[in-house]
Amino acid sequence: MHIRTITRALAIGGLLLGATALTTPAFAQDVKTITGGFDVGPGGFPKNFNPLAATGGFTWLNTYFEPLVIYNAGLNAIEGDLATDYTVSDDMLTYTFTLAEETWHDGEAFTSADVKFTLDLIRNAASGSVFTGRLGKIANVEAPDDRTVVVTLSEADGGLLSVLAQVMILPEHALASIAPESIATSTWWSTTPIGTGPFKFTRYVTDQYVELAADEDYRRGTPKVDRLINRYFENPAAAVAALRAGEIQFTYVEPEDAATFAGNEAFRVIEGDSYVVNYIGFNQKVDLWKDVRVRQAFMYAIDRAAIIESLYGGAAKLANCGYVAPHLVPEGLNDYAYDPERAKALLDEAGWADINGDKPITWLTYYGSPQAANVMAAVQAMLAQVGVNVVPRVVDVPTYNGTVYQENNPDWNEFPLIYAGLQNGPNPAGINVGLNKSQLPPVGANIMRIEFDDLSAAFDAAIGETDASQVDARWQDVCKVMNEELPWATMWVANRYGVASANLVDFVWTPAPAGGPFAAHPELWDIK
Amino acid sequence: MLNYIARRIGIGLLMLIALSVLVFVLLRLAPGDAIDAYINPAAPLSMDELAALRARLGLDQPLPVQYFGWLRAAISGDFGFSIQRAGVPVLPLVLERIGPTVLLMGTGMLLAIVLGIAAGIISAVRRNSVTDVALSVTSSIGISSPAFLTALLGLYFFSVQLRWAPSGGMLTPGAPFSVPDLLSHLILPAFLLSIGHAALIMRYMRSSLLEVLNQDYVRTARAKGVREFWVIIKHATRNALLPVVTLIGSTIGIAVGGAIFLESVFNWPGMGLLLVNAVNTRDYPVIMCATLIVGACVIAVNLLTDITYAAVDPRIQVA
Numbered sequence: 001m002h003i004r005t006i007t008r009a010l011a012i013g014g015l016l017l018g019a020t021a022l023t024t025p026a027f028a029q030d031v032k033t034i035t036g037g038f039d040v041g042p043g044g045f046p047k048n049f050n051p052l053a054a055t056g057g058f059t060w061l062n063t064y065f066e067p068l069v070i071y072n073a074g075l076n077a078i079e080g081d082l083a084t085d086y087t088v089s090d091d092m093l094t095y096t097f098t099l100a101e102e103t104w105h106d107g108e109a110f111t112s113a114d115v116k117f118t119l120d121l122i123r124n125a126a127s128g129s130v131f132t133g134r135l136g137k138i139a140n141v142e143a144p145d146d147r148t149v150v151v152t153l154s155e156a157d158g159g160l161l162s163v164l165a166q167v168m169i170l171p172e173h174a175l176a177s178i179a180p181e182s183i184a185t186s187t188w189w190s191t192t193p194i195g196t197g198p199f200k201f202t203r204y205v206t207d208q209y210v211e212l213a214a215d216e217d218y219r220r221g222t223p224k225v226d227r228l229i230n231r232y233f234e235n236p237a238a239a240v241a242a243l244r245a246g247e248i249q250f251t252y253v254e255p256e257d258a259a260t261f262a263g264n265e266a267f268r269v270i271e272g273d274s275y276v277v278n279y280i281g282f283n284q285k286v287d288l289w290k291d292v293r294v295r296q297a298f299m300y301a302i303d304r305a306a307i308i309e310s311l312y313g314g315a316a317k318l319a320n321c322g323y324v325a326p327h328l329v330p331e332g333l334n335d336y337a338y339d340p341e342r343a344k345a346l347l348d349e350a351g352w353a354d355i356n357g358d359k360p361i362t363w364l365t366y367y368g369s370p371q372a373a374n375v376m377a378a379v380q381a382m383l384a385q386v387g388v389n390v391v392p393r394v395v396d397v398p399t400y401n402g403t404v405y406q407e408n409n410p411d412w413n414e415f416p417l418i419y420a421g422l423q424n425g426p427n428p429a430g431i432n433v434g435l436n437k438s439q440l441p442p443v444g445a446n447i448m449r450i451e452f453d454d455l456s457a458a459f460d461a462a463i464g465e466t467d468a469s470q471v472d473a474r475w476q477d478v479c480k481v482m483n484e485e486l487p488w489a490t491m492w493v494a495n496r497y498g499v500a501s502a503n504l505v506d507f508v509w510t511p512a513p514a515g516g517p518f519a520a521h522p523e524l525w526d527i528k
Numbered sequence: 529m530l531n532y533i534a535r536r537i538g539i540g541l542l543m544l545i546a547l548s549v550l551v552f553v554l555l556r557l558a559p560g561d562a563i564d565a566y567i568n569p570a571a572p573l574s575m576d577e578l579a580a581l582r583a584r585l586g587l588d589q590p591l592p593v594q595y596f597g598w599l600r601a602a603i604s605g606d607f608g609f610s611i612q613r614a615g616v617p618v619l620p621l622v623l624e625r626i627g628p629t630v631l632l633m634g635t636g637m638l639l640a641i642v643l644g645i646a647a648g649i650i651s652a653v654r655r656n657s658v659t660d661v662a663l664s665v666t667s668s669i670g671i672s673s674p675a676f677l678t679a680l681l682g683l684y685f686f687s688v689q690l691r692w693a694p695s696g697g698m699l700t701p702g703a704p705f706s707v708p709d710l711l712s713h714l715i716l717p718a719f720l721l722s723i724g725h726a727a728l729i730m731r732y733m734r735s736s737l738l739e740v741l742n743q744d745y746v747r748t749a750r751a752k753g754v755r756e757f758w759v760i761i762k763h764a765t766r767n768a769l770l771p772v773v774t775l776i777g778s779t780i781g782i783a784v785g786g787a788i789f790l791e792s793v794f795n796w797p798g799m800g801l802l803l804v805n806a807v808n809t810r811d812y813p814v815i816m817c818a819t820l821i822v823g824a825c826v827i828a829v830n831l832l833t834d835i836t837y838a839a840v841d842p843r844i845q846v847a
Binding site (some may be wrong): 164188238397398434447491514 | 559562565566617682694695697699701702792794808
């Protein structure tokens with residue numbers, strides 16, 4: 001019998017081996033190369049090549065594609081990229097872009113027709129672009145000459161430039177022949193894409209790495225290194241091992257890994273704001289959270305400062321509303337300093353014993369890191385001290401999204417409480433989708449079904465503000481309402497980290513949400 | 529015989545269809561779909577946008593429509609595109625992963641067999657010596673070490689600290705293909721994969737050989753003046769190998785599981801890494817295609833084996 005088993009096993013192996021062939025084309029080796037894990041971590045989107053469908057990974061995509069405008073590396077201002085200049089009309093309905101002189105990687109001239117083609121393609125829902133809805137206020141795109149593009153809106157949209165910063169401009173001459181409904185599944189993206197960025201796509205070795213070569217005709221000068229390689233890793237720990245072994249020169253790292261590089265002269269730790277506010281979300285379809293005193297009790301019961309100090313090593317900022325940027329946060333907010341006695345009193349006043357008492361409440365999250373587990377355990381213990389019994393339930397991202405995005409007859413009790421994060425910058429309008437009653441599903445992503453009139457009005461006023469000098473004040477109004485009404489129990493905005501080899505020169509990276517993009521100027525990156 | 533083969537092929541096809549239905553249904557029962565995996569919770573999309581994405585992929589269709597649409601295309605050899613890797617056809621993606629998995633698993637098992645048998649012989653021949661004790665302790669550690677621990681420790685010591693081998697991948701990115709480069713990437717995961725199996729084989733080999741060494745025919749061989757080396761190799765080891773060979777056959781399935789884990793740790797581009805990633809991202813076309821190809825291979829090999837047995841051994845009934 002055993003001979004039969006072995007025969008079968010060997011035959012299976014032989015059959016499988018015969019079904020494949022290992023081929024790898026040869027490439028020159030004596031070239032300056034920077035290899036990194038550019039798609040590792042929360043800002044990455046490994047194996048996605050289509051920028052129209054990207055919800056992350058823009059750090060890498062921006063090395064060979066470029067947007068019209070882009071955030072600077074500090075993420076505090078938008079500047080021109082493929083557009084050398086832009087103007088906005090007083091009513092914020094007309095945006096005029098002046099374009100740079102540039103050629104595509106195949107030598108064709110980049111013109112305003114490419115910009116119009118890209119924006120029109122995105123506005124066509126058949127393209128499957130994730131930007132279709134976000135550019136929904138664009139009424140018209142015109143290209144009066146080769147170097148000018150005029151975008152007209154149906155109504156003011158304070159977040160338009162922020163969205164355009166993630167819209168990579170595509171070559172009309174290469175893509176016009178592909179039907180919009182076929183463009184998302186075209187092999188062009190991973191085989192022969194051409195952009196206007198400092199590096200040209202060379203090849204993709206399936207699920208292993210992507211290789212780019214310097215574009216010698218790049219308008220800002222020939223890149224200093226000959227090649228950029230983006231290696232894929234299944235988890236940050238594997239990327240850290242490759243970094244330590246000297247196989248890559250850069251990767252995102254988890255906070256606990258970042259600490260192990262401190263003081264090591266061979267590496268440079270890069271720390272930055274995550275622009276993601278972590279919060280405890282109260283499902284308003286569940287009766288537990290109707291009384292604001294219950295929500296306030298959560299804030300008072302959790303010693304956020306102690307958690308930041310002990311579990312984040314101080315590398316997080318307390319959030320008393322949806323964001324922490326100083327110019328958007330007004331004076332006089334309630335800081336909800338740790339006060340468990342007050343939390344108990346508020347719960348008593350609200351009648352918590354009758355509302356729920358000590359019955360367990362599922363606390364859903366998609367955060368699976370050890371640090372998140374520690375944070376949730378600490379919060380669970382603190383809430384238990386005031387008589388709230390939450391039970392963390394950690395699931396993977398698809399399960400989480402599948403639960404909170406249920407379309408038909410959702411079971412609200414599957415997610416009465418969540419621990420999540422939402423992008424709150426660089427443009428604070430990012431949190432509108434999760435809090436404004438106009439964003440209730442299916443129109444938006446207000447998954448906690450928050451319908452607070454004052455808050456929604458504040459958001460509408462901030463997003464629709466056409467006087468640039470008043471925009472910050474409007475966002476301060478939003479912050480104040482959030483702080484009072486507590487649609488979420490806001491926790492903190494944590495820092496994120498990358499580690500670069502000390503051999504890298506002029507390397508710019510910041511842990512931007514979704515990977516940016518930001519003006520990293522890869523053409524200036526060098527390696528010793 | 530022809531009737532038998534035709535019947536077996538028919539049954540095999542029915543089994544493949546049943547397998548495809550089972551996998552299809554199980555995937556749909558799992559919470560979250562490919563689009564749910566696509567959304568970054570920190571930068572969410574609206575349900576309308578998600579619905580549009582689902583419609584573009586046909587995920588909004590009733591399940592029977594989705595299944596028969598997939599089956600119709602699959603019969604013509606079109607397994608669709610990977611949802612996660614927009615535009616990448618599934619069939620070549622899956623086929624190109626088989627070789628690396630077989631290479632890793634085969635090398636790991638080969639190492640395990642060589643190391644395990646050699647250590648088992650040495651341990652048995654030098655019974656109760658320091659060498660025997662050392663090898664037995666080592667094998668106990670090898671057997672009791674979980675694969676994830678072995679893999680991570682091996683990665684840390686041999687790759688990060690000693691830099692004896694690359695930390696992951698199958699080839700150096702951007703470098704021309706070369707066999708030494710491939711071997712340098714292969715040796716560490718293959719060695720780590722072999723540890724547990726080598727330890728098991730060593731223990732079986734040791735106990736089996738000890739039993740054989742006490743047999744009369746071994747004593748007779750010695751009495752005839754055959755040199756001790758040949759007594760052990762030719763007379764004892766050959767007979768002691770029988771239970772070990774049975775063990776090796778039955779542990780190949782376990783090796784597949786170990787290879788899948790090691791592929792994840794070492795970013796080895798095999799079927800395991802592909803499937804783990806596809807399940808995490810609910811990449812239905814990849815999961816369906818990979819499962820069917822593996823299932824088809826197993827069914828085909830079983831059929832070929834049975835036909836071969838029937839052909840060479842008339843005592844086996846095929847009808």
